[in-house]
Amino acid sequence: MNKPLRRIAIFCGILILALLLRDNWLQYVKADELQKNKHNRRVLIARYAQPRGNIIVDGKPITGSVETKGIDFKYKRTYKDGEMWAPVTGYASQVYDATQLEKLNDSILTGDDDRLFFNRTIDMLTGKERKGGDVITTLNAKAQKAAFEGLGDKKGAVAAIDPRTGKILALASTPSYDPSTIAGGTDKDAKAWKALDKKNNPDDPMLNRALRQTYPPGSTFKVVTAAAAFENGTYKSPDEPTNSPFPWTLPQSRTPLKNEGNIYCKNVTLREALRISCNTVFGKLGDDVGQEKMREQAEKFGFNSEVFTPVRAEASVYAKGMDRAGNAQSSIGQFNTRATPLQMAMVASAIANDGKLMEPYMVDKLRAPNLNDIEQHSPKEMSQAVSSETAAKLQDMMKTVVEKGTGTMARIPGYDVGGKTGTAQHGVNNSDSPYAWFISYAKNKEGEPAVAVAVVIESSNTLRDDVAGGKLAAPIARDVMKAVLDSNK
Amino acid sequence: MSSTSNTTTISTVGPPSRRNTELAMLAFAVIIPIFAYANVGLAMSDELPSGLLNYGLGLGFLAAVGHLVVRKWAPYADPLLLPLATLINGLGLVIIWRLDQSRRLAARAEAAGQTFTAAAPRQLMYSALGIALFVAVLLLLKDHRKLQRYTYISMFFSIVLLLLPLVPGLGMNVFGARIWISVAGFSIQPAEFAKIVIAVFFAGYLMVKRDALALASRRFMGMYLPRGRDLFPILTVWAISILILVFETDLGTSLLFFGMFVVMLYVATERTSWIVFGLLMSAVGAVTVGSIEPHVKTRVDAWLDPFAAFDNGTTDQIAQAMMAFGSGGTVGTGLGQGNSDLIGFAANSDFILATVGEELGLAGTMAILLVYALIVERGARTALAARDPFGKMLAIGLSAAFAIQVFVVAGGVMGLIPLTGMTMPFMAYGGSSVIANWALIAVLIRISDTARRPAPAPAPSPDAEMTQVVRP
Known part of the structure; x- marks a missing residue:
């Protein structure tokens, strides 16, 4: 057995x-x-077990941490001017995870990063409470404020870049939300979250319009078309008359391309065409340059690829495989062409910086709790979008727009400013009210390009005639540029 | 001549009683949980817990009573069973006390409108009752062979115990499983007691029928096929197991009884065919019921994809338990510093092993599992050493049941098999489990004492020649 x-x-x-x-x-x-x-849940519990590191603008934190009485979480995230900074910070919530800078730099902010191992060990041995590191951003608080306040209760977005380095100076999106309201784990936070949800809120306040929303860029795209024309030798000078019949019918179709308002566009120079924003001239120009070359030029400015700032920006689109009519319409920023505000700021920035496009970024450095730098971002060149000669011609034309064209609202006395307005139609048969655009750059007293900015306003509650980019968007761009120029003094 | 006299000398003196080994081991079994208790207090509130002295004295007292009773009434018993059981009981108490301190569980109870009461003092009381039953068994049961007389009464009792949870007004439905009864405010899990009683019945019954079951068979494809009428008992037990599964919706109890029966049947007859039949029948039963009965099906689904719970809103306990294990890693967070209370319901009973996993880590969990393995091993050794077939069968039946229970519970919590409603013996919070398992240890101790006692010839047994005495 x-x-x-x-x-x-x-x-x-x-x-x-x-x-x-x-x-x-x-x-x-x-x-x-x-x-x-x-x-x-332990991931979250650890994330809030010690005060979280801060996101810093101009040497001052725009975030904070408060101690809570919760069971799981010792600390809660707080934000200063949360609505204004939300497109930069994203949120860090005890319930809804985190987004954008809060998410991407989570390991630094919680102090969990491998590069902080030494710090942690020292803290552990000396019995100090663990601390998180800081994220130092490139943003300019005054410019951000000008952008956010300029947008006010309108729906829209602003992106501003330093053309010399690619530093993002302002990134505003309205309507916005205060991430403080959803940082905790209470019923109140849950209610706030629900109210912000796209399903319950048609304004979608949590959408970062400056990076994640693409709009038809309208007439602001004409500078890209002009760039393609100069680069490919279609025209040599902004002041030679163009071969532009009026009225002009879209190629391979019977639809005439219309101009806004009663403007004279027959065989005008490129400078004049840009000043008064002739659709017929640039539509034909895009057709003359050809779809292939147009797309190449757009891609040199950054179209058709995502940008990581490190927060991801949606890829702007210059479509492939359109017919000639489609390409002509795309060349004036309609049809399939779509761009994020950041993308259009990059276009202005490359032109202002003598054709050199710098990669936009918003994290300057990561700092350990003991104030040592862990990582320093150095500016990177993304591409030579146009030659410096072409850039000079484009700057010249954009200056004319601001001095005596559609963009006079953007003038800043004593500074060299160039810009372009845009009024993009959308909706079925253009039935929705158009988007008001303005892109511009400004040079400082030394003649260096100090700021490039793009503003878009979805003016759903403004009269259609009133919507020209010059009236709504240009003043905001001016205020943002002025804020940057003033703070550089 | 000298060699002959030597042999005689040894047999009259007999094997050493090993009681002092047991005492030394018991000291460890008491001291380790006391340190663990102090550790929890220091980790959770930075001070030695105020109950440390009471707890230490309580556990020490229980161990001392157990030891003295064994020393007096079962002097030749296995020296490890009592310390091993004491160790797990003590550690279980510490972990239950640690979970009593959980603010999260308190808030959870409050949110559900219940009062959160400390479980550790009650568990200590249950442990005392368990030791009392342990003492009672050793005092009243001077020879385990007496149990043989109660073979059919045991059968009757075990069936009654198993069916009690189905009696209206008495049985309680807790989260879909009907394995508890409620008597005077206490909830009792009769299956824990039935486990021992039914082992007595199986041992008694199979000892009488083993020859018939073993010999009257036909050979077919290298296997001995039993006759149709001999299949009756296994079919009956199978049917009862299926009934338990269907009406009490508890896979664990069902698996435990059927497994125990197949094991004992195999030991009694030495026919591998029984194992094959047993496996086939349990597979058929489990698959059929598992795909029909919704409660069992839910548990199978939860086992197949534990993390689906987060998407479809079913209970996330298994996923939580697995994350607790994973978060513990190799050495664990340290007692009192984990978050295993995230499991919520039954954190200190069915899921107590997850707390061990998170706070003591892989190292601690493996140590605990090996302590269980040692208990089973001592039980199996007792079965080998026993001189009578009834004792052998009872000892191996109880040990195998213990092993199956550990496997079913730990496997369920770790996501190896579908979760069942049983608890880790000695460790988990629950009166029935602790009390019944102390009785189980008492029976094993009684058998091992009888086996190793240098008594004059043991009761005549048809199997005596084949019995091999193995000294532990």
Whole structure:
């Protein structure tokens, strides 16, 4: 009877062995994966177990942490001027995870990053509470304020870049939200979250319009078309008369391309065409340059690819495989052409910076809790979008627009400013009220390009005639540029 | 001549009683949980817990009572069973006390409109009752072979115990499983007690029928096929297991009884065919019921994809338990510093092993599992050492049941098999489990004492020649 007894003993041993193997599988092989599982609340608990590091603008934190009485979380995230900065910071919530800078730099902010290992060990040995590192941004508080206040209760977005480096100076989006309201775990936070949800809120306040929303760029895209024309030698000078019939019918179709208002566009120079924003001239110009070359030029400015600032910006679009009529319409920023405000700011920035496009970024450096720098971002050149000669011609033309064209509202006395207005139609049969655009750059007293900016306003509650980019968007761009120029003094 | 006299000398003196080994081991079994208790207090509130002295004295007292009773009434018993059980019981108490301190569980109870009461003091009381039953068994049961007389009464009792949860007004439905009954405000899990009683019945019954079951068979494809009428008992037990599964919707209890029966049947007959039949029948039963019965099906689904719970809103306990294990890693967070209370419901009973996993890590969990393995091993060794077939069968039946229970519970919590409503013996919070398992240890101690006692010839047994005495 002992032989089966031994076998049963072995069987019991196998049962225990199976448990031991499973335990090793869970606690050794899969441990890391289970620890970091998105459903593992311990990740959140650890995230708020110590004061979170801060996001810093102009040397001052725009975030903070407060101690809470919650069971799971010791600290809660707070924001200063949350609505204004939300497109930069994103949010860090005890319930709804985190987004944008808060998410991308989470390991630095919580102090969990491998590069902070040494700090952590020292803190542990000296019995100090663990602290998170800081994220130092490139933003300019005054410019951001000008952008946010300029947008006011209108729906829209502003992006401003330093053309010399690619530093993002302002990034505003309205309507916005205060991330403080959803940072905690209370019913109040849940209610606020629900109210912000796209499903319940047609304004979608959590959408970062400056980076994530693409709009038809309208007439502001004409500078890209002009750039393509100069680069490909279609025209040599802004002041030579163009071969532009009026009225002009879209190629391979019977639809005439219309101009806004009663303007004279027949065979005008490019400078004049840009000043008064002739659709017929630039539509034909796009057709003359050709779809391939147009797309190449747009892509040199950054179209058709996502940009990581490090927060991802949606790819702007200059479409492929359109017919000639489509290409002509795309050349005046309609049809399939779509751009984010950041993209149009990049266009202005490349032109202002003698054709050199710098990669936009908003994190200057990451700083350890002991104030040592962990990582310093150095400016990178993205592409030579146009030659410096072309850039000079375009600057000249854009200056004319501001001095005596549609963009006079953007003038800043004593400074060299160039810009372009845009009024983009959208909706079925253009039934919705158009988007008002303005892109511009300004040079400082030394003649260096100090700021490039793009403003878009979805003017759903303004009269159609009133919507020209020059009236709505240009003043905001001017205020943002002025804020940057003033702070550089 | 000298060699003959030597042998005689040894047999009259007999094997050493090993009681002092047991005492030394018991000291460890008491001291380790006391340190663990102090550790929890220091980790959670930066001071030695105020109950440390009471707890230490309580556990020490229980161990001392157990030891003295064994020393007096079962002097030749296995020296490890009592310390191993004490160790797990003590550690279980510490972890239950640690979970009593959880603000999260308190808030959870409050939100559900219940009062959050400390479980550790009650568990200590249950442990005392368990030791009392342990003492009672050793005092009243001077020879385990007496149990043989109660074979059919045991059968009757075990069936009554198993069916009690189905009696209206008495049984309680807790989260879909009907395995508890409520008597005078206490909830009791009769299956825990039935486990021991039914082992007595199986042992008694199979000892009488083993020859018939083993010999009257036909050979077919290298296997001995039993006769149709001999299949009756296994079919009956199978049917009862299925009934438990269907009406009490508890896979664990069902698996435990059927597994125990197949193991004992195999030991009694030495026929591998029974194992094959047993596996086939349990597979058929489990698959059929698992795909029909909604409660069982839910548990199977939760096992197949634990993380689906977050999307479809079913219970996330298994996923939480797995994340607790994973977050513990190799060495764990340290007692009192984990977040295993995120599991919520049944954190200190069914899921107590997850707390061990998170706070003591892979190392601690494996140590605990090996302590369970040692208990089973001592039980199996007792079965080998026993001189009578009834004792052998009872000892191996109880040990195997213990092993299966550990496997079913730990496997369920770790996501190896579908979760069942049973608890880790000695460790988990629950009166029935602690009390019944102390009785189980008492029976094993009684059998091992009888086996190793240098008594004059043991009761005549048809199996005596084949019995091999193995000294532990």
